[in-house]
Amino acid sequence: MMRRTDPSGLEVSLSGTNPSHRLDWDSDGYRSHEEYLFWSRRVCGLACLQSLLLSWTDVRLSMRELLALALDQGCYVVEPSGAVQGMLYRPFMAWVSSQFGFICQLVERTPIQLSSREVRPGQVMIASVSAEIRDPDTSDPHRGGHLVLVYAAGDGVVRFHNPSGYSHNSDSASLPLHVFERFHANRGILIRKTP
DSSP states (O other): OOEEEOTTSOEEETTTTOTTSOOOGGGGTOSOHHHHHHHHTTOHHHHHHHHHHHHHSSOOOOHHHHHHHHHHTTSEEEOTTSOEEEOOHHHHHHHHHHHHOOEEEEEOSOOHHHHGGGOBTTEEEEEEEOGGGGSTTOSSOOOOSEEEEEEEEETTEEEEEOTTSOTTTSSSEEEEHHHHHHHEEEEEEEEEOOO
């Protein structure tokens, strides 16, 4: 898996969670290609967390290790039918605060015009958006269902990492605030680095 540091100073995984990317599944801790395919569309929030851990801490965990911890903490619930609930914000926030020392704040029913004002160096937002955000020209998009890491906002522009973006826009994407708003579900999690 390739990683690099983008202009925000956050280290990003260039593999993302797009199953079309060719990866060495073992290097990310998965036991099989099938296990990766099952989880790859469900761990966008963990991909955001992994970027923060790589950038803000000395913690180096594979995606499968993060997933195992998140499952243990109730951040995802696998139902008997095989359906997955999650990422569940409150268990995620409690886990990330206790295990990694980050300060988390739930954002609900708050438009991006307001919540993005809280994004600054040392404080980011995992924002709920539609996965369709990778195609900004999508008309009448859904809102929510996917998570991206907003690392900068200002001058009417939102800058973010999209774990399911295309190779040319996954590690560092930017959209005008009014375009981002069309995909945003008015919820997310502010995460602050502790001193």
